[in-house]
Amino acid sequence: MASISFEHVSKTYPDGTRVIDGLDLEVGDGELLVLVGPSGCGKSTVLRMLAGLEDLSGGEIRIDGRVVNDLLPQRRNLSMVFQNYALYPHLTVRGNLEFPLKMKGLSRTEIDRRVRETAAMLDLDALLDRRPKALSGGQRQRVAMGRAIAREADAFLMDEPLSNLDARLRVQIRTEIAALQARLGVTTIYVTHDQVEAMTLGQRVAVMRGGRLQQVAPPWEIYQRPSNSFVAGFIGTPGMNLVRAPLDSSNGGLCVRLGDVRLTLTAQALADQPGLADRTGEDVLIGIRPEDICLAEAGATSALTATVRTAESLGHETLLHLDSPLTTVAADAPRRVPHGEPPALIAALRGHHPSRPGDAVRLQLDPADLYFFALDGEAIR
Amino acid sequence: MKASRLGRLGSYLALTGLALLFLAPLAMMLAGSLKPNERVLVEAGTLAAFLPVGASLDNYAAVFERTDFLRFLFNSVFITGTIVAAGLIVNALAAYAFARLQWRGRDLLFNLVLALMILPFEAIAVPLFYGASILGLRDTYIVQILPFIANAFSIYLFYSFFIGLPRELEEAASLDGASTLRIFFAVIVPNSKPAFASVAILSFLTWWGSYLWPLLVTIVPEVRPLPVAIASFYTLPPLQWGDILAFGTLMVMPVLAVFLMFQRWFVRGVASSAIKG
DSSP states (O other): OOOEEEEEEEEEOTTSOEEEEEEEEEEOTTOEEEEEOSTTSSHHHHHHHHHTSSOOSEEEEEETTEEOTTOOGGGSOEEEEOTTOOOOTTSOHHHHHHHHHHHTTOOHHHHHHHHHHHHHHHTOGGGTTSOGGGSOHHHHHHHHHHHHHHTTOSEEEEESTTTTSOHHHHHHHHHHHHHHHHHHOOEEEEEESOHHHHHHHOSEEEEEETTEEEEEEOHHHHHHSOSBHHHHHHSSSSOOEEEEEEEEEETTEEEEEETTEEEEOOHHHHHHOGGGGGGTTSEEEEEEOGGGOEEOOTTOSSOEEEEEEEEEEOSSEEEEEEEOSSEEEBTTBTTSOOSSSOOOEEEEEESOOOOOTTOEEEEEOOGGGOEEEOTTSBBOO | OHHHHHHHHHHHHHHHHHHHHHHHHHHHHHHHHTSOHHHHHHHTTSGGGGOOTTOOSHHHHHHHHHSOHHHHHHHHHHHHHHHHHHHHHHHHHHHHHHHHOOOTTHHHHHHHHHHHTTSOHHHHHHHHHHHHHHTTOTTSSHHHHHHHHSOHHHHHHHHHHHTTSOHHHHHHHHHTTOOHHHHIIIIITTTOHHHHHHHHHHHHHHHHTOOHHHHHHOOSGGGOOHHHHHHHHHTSSSOOHHHHHHHHHHHHHHHHHHHHHHHHHHHHHHHTTTTOO
C-alpha cells in the first residue's frame, strides 16, 4: 500500500490548452479517494499522469514519498481499471489474470495461487477458461478488477469503471468495489463523473472543475458545507437551486427576501457563518436544496407561490420544475445572466404529487436549510 | 417477393458468369497440362480445351525430366518465404513505431514512406542493379531478398490496422509491467492476425511472381526462381505446350496453398479495414 501526493501538478498540451492547473492533493495510505467532476474537467488526466501514461508539465507526483515523474508506468507498481476494461481479447480470463504476474516474473506456483485466490474472491472460478468476448459487462468488469487485485499493486486507479454498465448492475458492482477496497485496504483513486458514485464510494471526495480542485472533503461535508456554488450545484440530485437575493437586517438579526417571503436567519446560521453580517444590505446567492423545499400547509401565511413548468414523478418522489418570482442563476456561472428562460426552481417532494404544468403551488422554506454564497460563487463562512 | 427472387437469380447468374470468366484460364491450364502435347493447340479456343480427355501425368514427368524444377521451386519458396517472414517482422515493427511511439521526425518519415508507395519498382531497378553489382551481390539469394523486406505498402497496411486498436490495451499492458517490445509481441501481434494474414498473402503474391529483378541480377540457374525459370523453359526446344502448362500449374499450387491457409484471416483483415483506403 502507498500514500500518493500531487504537488503543484500542472498539464498543458502543446497547443497551449491547460488541462490541470496547480493541483495539490494528498491521498492517504489505504484511502479511497474519489475524483469527481463534469466531462473535460481533467480528472482522468490526473489519473493518467499518476499512472505514467501522460507527462507532467510541472509539479511533482510522489508515491510513498518518492518522486515518480520520470518513472515508466511499468515501474510504478500501480494497477488500473479502465473504462472499457482493456481486457486482452486473445487471452482467456485466466490468461488475463496471469499476464501481470508473468510480467513480474513470479513462479508458476505463485501465479497459480494468486489466480486461484483472486478468482475465488471475485467469483470468477467458472469463467477462467472463457475469452472476454464470451463474458457479460459485469463479468468483464470483475475480471478487470481481478487483474488489478492479483498483482498486489501499491494502489488501484479506476477510471470510470462502471460507466458501461446498466443502472442496476452499477449499484451492485459499486457495493462490491467498496467492500473489496475495505477488505484489501489498498489505496484507491476512483475517477467518475457520477456524483452518486462519488458520494457512496469515497472516504473523501475531490471535486474538480476546469483543471482545478474545488474542494476535497468527506462526502457528507461536501454535501453540507460546499466550498462554492459549483460544488453545491454538482453534488446532489437534482443539484442545489441558486437564487440571487438581498440580505437585510431585521430586529438585530438578518433576513433574506425571497419574493414576498422574508426568512429570518437562525442564530445558529449566523454563528456558523459570521461573514454574513459583513454583507448586510448586499445581494448574495442563496442555495436551496430541492429536497429542502416542501409544500406549505393550508393556511400558512408566509409561503412562496410558484407555477409548475413540468412535473416528473419518480415514484418515491416528484420533481417539480417551477417558475417563481425568484432570480434563479446557474450553479456553474452564477454571475452570468441567463439567456431566455431562467433556470427553473426545482422542488423534490416526497411521494407522488399530482401536479400538472400551469398549476400554482405554495412552497415553504426553513431558513436553517439555506446555504449562502457570495456573488462570485464562494461560500460565505 | 417474386421480383426479389428474380433479382437474386439475376445476381447469381452474373456472379457465376464472372467466376467462370476468372476461372476459365486456370481450368484451361489445368486441363491442358494433363493432355498430350499435340492436342493442346488444336483444341485451344474450343470447349474441348477445358476437358482433360486422355488425361495423363506425362507432361508433369517431362517438366521434372527437362528442368531442375525442384531447385527452382526451392529458390522461389526460400526467396519469397524469407521476404514474407522477415517483412512481417520488420514492417510490423516499423508500422508500430509510426502508429504508437512518440519520436522526433516521426510524421515526416511516415509521409516519406507513404510517398515511396507511388514509386514504381522499374524506376529504381537500374540504380539498385548498379548497387548490387558494386557490392558483388549478383547471382545470390541475398540480392533477391534484402531490397524487398522493408516495404512501404506493408507498413501502411499494418499502420492502418494498429492505429485502430484500442490504446488502452497497450496502456494496460505497460501498467502490468510489459516493455514496449513485449507489448508488441504479447498484445499487438496476437490481436492483429487479420493484418498479418493480409500482408503475408499480398506480399507472397507479389514476390512469388517477381520476374524483372531476378532476371536482372541472376544468370546462373542455381539461384533463379520459378518465374524466370518458366520464361527460360519457353525457349527450351522442343516447344511443348503441355509441358509449359504443367510447369505453370505446378507454379500456381503454392500460391493457392498459401491463400487457403490464410484465407479466413485475410477476409477478416479486408473486412476490418486492414487494406481499406
